[in-house]
Amino acid sequence: MSVQHLKTGMPASARSDVDAEVRGSVERALAEIEARGDAAVREMAARFDNYTTDSFRLSEDEIQALIARVAPRDLEDIRFAQAQVRRFAEAQRASMQDIEIETLPGVILGHRNLPVQSVGCYVPGGKFPMVASAHMSVLTAEVAGVPRIIAATPPFRGEPNPAVIAAIHMAGAHEIYVLGGIQAVGAMALGTETISPVDMLVGPGNAFVAEAKRQLYGRVGIDLFAGPTETMVIADDTVDAELCATDLLGQAEHGYNSPAVLVTNSRALAEGTLAEIERLLRILPTAETARRSWEDYGEVILCDTHDEMLAVANDIASEHMQVMTDRDDWYLQNMHSYGALFLGARTNVANGDKVIGTNHTLPTKRAGRYTGGLWVGKFLKTHSYQRITTDEAAASIGAYGSRLCLLEGFVGHAEQCNIRVRRYGGRNLPYGGAAE
Ligand SMILES: NC(=O)c1ccc[n+]([C@@H]2O[C@H](COP(=O)([O-])OP(=O)(O)OC[C@H]3O[C@@H](n4cnc5c(N)ncnc54)[C@H](O)[C@@H]3O)[C@@H](O)[C@H]2O)c1
Numbered sequence: 001m002s003v004q005h006l007k008t009g010m011p012a013s014a015r016s017d018v019d020a021e022v023r024g025s026v027e028r029a030l031a032e033i034e035a036r037g038d039a040a041v042r043e044m045a046a047r048f049d050n051y052t053t054d055s056f057r058l059s060e061d062e063i064q065a066l067i068a069r070v071a072p073r074d075l076e077d078i079r080f081a082q083a084q085v086r087r088f089a090e091a092q093r094a095s096m097q098d099i100e101i102e103t104l105p106g107v108i109l110g111h112r113n114l115p116v117q118s119v120g121c122y123v124p125g126g127k128f129p130m131v132a133s134a135h136m137s138v139l140t141a142e143v144a145g146v147p148r149i150i151a152a153t154p155p156f157r158g159e160p161n162p163a164v165i166a167a168i169h170m171a172g173a174h175e176i177y178v179l180g181g182i183q184a185v186g187a188m189a190l191g192t193e194t195i196s197p198v199d200m201l202v203g204p205g206n207a208f209v210a211e212a213k214r215q216l217y218g219r220v221g222i223d224l225f226a227g228p229t230e231t232m233v234i235a236d237d238t239v240d241a242e243l244c245a246t247d248l249l250g251q252a253e254h255g256y257n258s259p260a261v262l263v264t265n266s267r268a269l270a271e272g273t274l275a276e277i278e279r280l281l282r283i284l285p286t287a288e289t290a291r292r293s294w295e296d297y298g299e300v301i302l303c304d305t306h307d308e309m310l311a312v313a314n315d316i317a318s319e320h321m322q323v324m325t326d327r328d329d330w331y332l333q334n335m336h337s338y339g340a341l342f343l344g345a346r347t348n349v350a351n352g353d354k355v356i357g358t359n360h361t362l363p364t365k366r367a368g369r370y371t372g373g374l375w376v377g378k379f380l381k382t383h384s385y386q387r388i389t390t391d392e393a394a395a396s397i398g399a400y401g402s403r404l405c406l407l408e409g410f411v412g413h414a415e416q417c418n419i420r421v422r423r424y425g426g427r428n429l430p431y432g433g434a435a436e
């Protein structure tokens with residue numbers, strides 16, 4: 001096997017130092033919010049976002065005034081994107097069925113998919129006002145039937161961003177708060193004097209937001225670990241360096257810590273992409289952050305074979321996987337760990353981020369090994385129920401139950417079964433042996 005790095009990012013030890021620092025600040029900030037509620041939230045909004053207000057919650061009048069500032073074309077585009085997200089989410093919802101079956105005569109087992117009762121959607125907006133994240137969290141929760149949906153988004157350049165607020169409102173949020181970072185997710189999950197706590201937190205965010213959600217997990221549910229954006233391009237010589245460089249930088253611009261990785265079996269494409277990236281970084285208006293991401297986290301990995309490329313890709317489990325090869329379908333069949341796949345040169349991550357209809361909130365930091373992205377199913381809880389409808393079933397399954405309880409030493413449990421065997425059982429048990 002020959003897998004060769006033509007470019008690497010910062011070493012793993014430096015990355016884990018960064019993680020440890022974030023972990024510490026989040027721990028301290030959440031403890032403050034828990035202890036002092038709104039006062040702590042207020043101080044953090046002033047410190048991290050330089051933002052003060054009488055009420056972090058927007059009134060209906062404030063929401064309408066912000067929406068009135070959005071250009072009609074922009075509102076129309078948001079409506080279009082939301083229609084695509086809704087269409088796919090509704091089809092996914094329909095794929096989840098409640099079931100009820102008779103597993104043995106007189107034994108009925110079933111499950112129901114029930115929505116979480118209240119969710120807090122984080123809509124990021126420190127560096128860019130992320131309009132699309134509103135559809136992904138709020139609208140999807142709405143399709144799932146969540147009765148209370150609240151959303152928080154940071155001020156952008158000192159005030160709530162009109163397009164983001166419009167998208168959150170149009171997606172169906174019931175309460176909107178102008179709050180960012182740890183103070184937003186902390187306040188929604190822990191509750192304060194003015195915000196009643198939610199059952200679940202969802203949505204992407206920077207390292208502070210993702211870590212805060214991770215620490216709050218257990219106290220509340222979370223969708224997944226959706227931290228700083230990552231992208232991988234898997235390409236062979238069916239595509240050119242300009243396309244690969246564009247796709248890598250397109251996502252590296254998210255922040256200073258967004259890994260972008262090229263995996264290829266073509267040395268010419270690898271070297272060409274490195275050169276193209278340098279050229280594009282001289283003209284891309286967001287080059288300042290994209291360059292930092294590329295220098296610290298960018299990688300170019302040269303393999304001999306597609307099998308090696310597949311193994312590298314599954315191991316890194318990148319959030320976005322753009323596949324542009326002579327065998328895209330083979331990758332679709334064989335990839336097992338990733339956030340979402342983008343297949344073929346016509347497809348791209350930006351469409352997936354903003355408009356095409358699949359959810360853009362996706363697992364990062366290798367969480368793709370154990371979860372897919374946010375979807376309507378994440379807002380639904382699958383609860384089982386059971387019912388015994390005949391005397392014979394109560395006695396027969398009870399005989400098994402009784403013996404299996406005693407096998408573990410649970411006499412009280414066994415008695416729950418025995419009392420029913422005595423009450424409902426005759427001597428003729430249709431299955432299983434009689435209790436002694
Ligand atoms: N995984 C996904 O699905 C996905 C999707 C979209 C976006 N993203 C990621 O979301 C992130 C958005 O990041 P962003 O920063 O622009 O917006 P953000 O809204 O996530 O974070 C902004 C907040 O961070 C807080 N903050 C900033 N510096 C801080 C510090 N030193 N200490 C404590 N708090 C601090 C501030 O309160 C601010 O309100 C990007 O990293 C992007 O890659 C991920």
Ligand SMILES: [Zn+2]
Nearest residue numbers: 229251254353
């Ligand atoms: Zn993106």
